[in-house]
Amino acid sequence: MYPTTYDNLLVFFSLAVAIFTSYTALNLAGRIATARGRIARLWLAGGACAMGAGIWSMHFIGMLAFSVPIPVGYDPEITLLSLLIAVAASGFALWLVTQSNLPYGRLACGALVMGIAVAGMHYTGMAAMQMTPAIQYDPLLLALSVVIAVGASGAALWITFHLRRQATRRPLAQMGAGVVMGVAITGMHYTGMAAAHFPAGSVCGAARGGIDTGWVALAIIVASVAALAVALIVSVLDMRLESRTAVLAASLAQANAELTFLALHDRLTQLPNRILLEDRLEQAIGSARQSRRRFALMYLDLDGFKAINDVFGHPVGDALLVEASKRLRGAARAEDTVARMGGDEFVLLAPGMEPTDAATLADTLVTLLSDSYLIDGQDLRVSASIGIACFPDDGDDPHTLVTHADAAMYHAKALGRNGYCFFETSMNADAREQLQLLHDLRLALSRGEFVLHYQPKLAAPGGPLLGAEALVRWAHPTRGLVMPDQFIPLAERTGTIVPIGEWVLDEACRQMAQWCSADPALASDWSIAVNLSTLQFGNPGLVECVRGTLARHGLEPRRLTLEITETTAMRDAAASLAILQELHAMGVRIAIDDFGTGYSSLLYLKRLPAAELKIDRGFVRDLEHDSEDAAIVSAIVALGQTLKLNIVAEGVETSEQQAFLTQLGCDALQGYLLGRPMPPAQFVETFLPTGMSLDRAASAE
Incomplete structure (x- = not known):
């Protein structure tokens, strides 16, 4: 058998290319997983070419690092076939790891297919030398190289799948995974090379018309590294752009949510506003009609608030309104809606509440709201006038219920304030009179x-x-x-x-x-x-x-x-x-x-x-x-x-x-x-x- 040697520098370059290829594959997998439609297919095609070229380059540089004491060359067509096998294997791997899930059965099948493809690429590349007599392989090492190829492929698939969306969040983990994958792929290659034996007197049939090994090593290293670098840079930049876009989209979604909240809630008290109250009132009416149940609507006004607001200033008045709204929410049930209508007027919608329960709650609210408020060192007091309208006795639509509750509230004020009144039909005329007078x-x-x-x-x-x-x-x-x-x-x-x-x-x-x-x-x-x-x-x-x-x-x-x-x-x-x-x-x-x-x-x-x-x-x-x-x-x-x-x-x-x-x-x-x-x-x-x-x-x- 001919003695064989290795160029240590080229061996190092083959390992570096394998690690770089693995790292690039992780980035490309993440990019493909987040893309959609035609863009995803383009990324898959480009990623397969870049990753396949990287794996093939590592293999070819490893073969160039190997030398025997005879002239050696490589058949262009068979060499190109080995490259196509590498690209196809890479495309399959990237497609597999970008699926929504990767169960163990699919992982095992994928590792087997990809391992055989990688091994096939390697031994096809070896066949491109066209040795006469043929290269003799150690069966045990050959089988070991296939096993390593399958195992390395399984590890690469599992790591890539689990790190595909973490390229920007866990760069150190991705880098470590690239090293592991690169060492595994390189180990498979050199195990396969160790299995090859060249009988004495062997002649390389591709030495004359094949690819010259003298200058091609540097060209392959430069071309493959450049291709991988371009793919990696494009992937990283695009991923960062997507990440920023995602941040902007999240910010926009949050802003839209805040705008929606502000559109439906009072800015000062954070209570539902008139728009949201009308929607809740419509729902309460529909639900009450189906279940044939009653509910109560209370209209509240803070007596004496305007005097406090004008004498002590708007900041004090606003603080009092916030405190009053907290007391209202604290007294209301979980299913109730407390809304601010504007100024010092509030509405409490109590689904399923009977008039007797409404009276009890109104009495509680009058007592609660009349307690003193300590704001900016000032001991302030207001009282509450509450009007109550009940569905369906006092109205069967939102406008009528709110109007009647408002009329009852003004009647409570006329009776001396700091109390509550249920709506009565006679109050309509008084309410219209007050509105016209106003x-x-x-x-x-x-x-x-x-x-x-x-x-x-x-x-x-x-x-x-x-x-x-x-x-x-x-x-x-x-x-x-x-x-x-x-x-x-x-x-x-x-x-x-x-x-x-x-x-x-x-x-x-x-x-x-x-x-x-x-x-x-x-x-x-x-x-x-x-x-x-x-x-x-x-x-x-x-x-x-x-x-x-x-x-x-x-x-x-x-x-x-x-x-x-x-x-x-x-x-x-x-x-x-x-x-x-x-x-x-x-x-x-x-x-x-x-x-x-x-x-x-x-x-x-x-x-x-x-x-x-x-x-x-x-x-x-x-x-x-x-x-x-x-x-x-x-x-x-x-x-x-x-x-x-x-x-x-x-x-x-x-x-x-x-x-x-x-x-x-x-x-x-x-x-x-x-x-x-x-x-x-x-x-x-x-x-x-x-x-x-x-x-x-x-x-x-």
């Missing part, structure tokens, strides 16, 4: 329908006239003159009280400036009093509004008295003190209205820059018959005198009240006995020409 109220200011009447304020006991209090009236085109108690609560609930209050301030200052211009001597000590609502007092632009109004009409600040209720002043005493001090520094007079009905802190009261206290008419009404009221009024007068404040008593309707209040030391009186609220023309006619006598004022009633 619609008209929102247009009244732009239509110029508001007017001011002026009630005189006289020095006790009967004059002279000190000024007047401006009282707003609504000259409704169809309802006639609407009194404040009929529309002011509605204006406060809807927030329209702020622009109405600004109009009252502007008109009162304009009228006062006009009177002063008409008769400066007679009106030298007059002042005009304007009431500020809680919302208007909490408006951040109040001070600038007052300053601008006075400047616009050229009215001296001392001519204007702003009246705020005791409750408003004490709601946030520190903030109230700051606002009142700004107004006082401007020269505006401050009056504390309805004194005695709230809960004042004398510590703050003595610091408020008030000029007068106004005794609430509730104490004056029964003054002659109620000793407790008389004692309270006496105490208020004494307190005011101690604080050096003017004391004004409202609601004086009898001469006995007039005499008693004057005797106690009240500085000024207001009431029907002294003069009813009247239009500005009548006020001038009654008081301006006469020196403001009590007899003329009383005769104007």
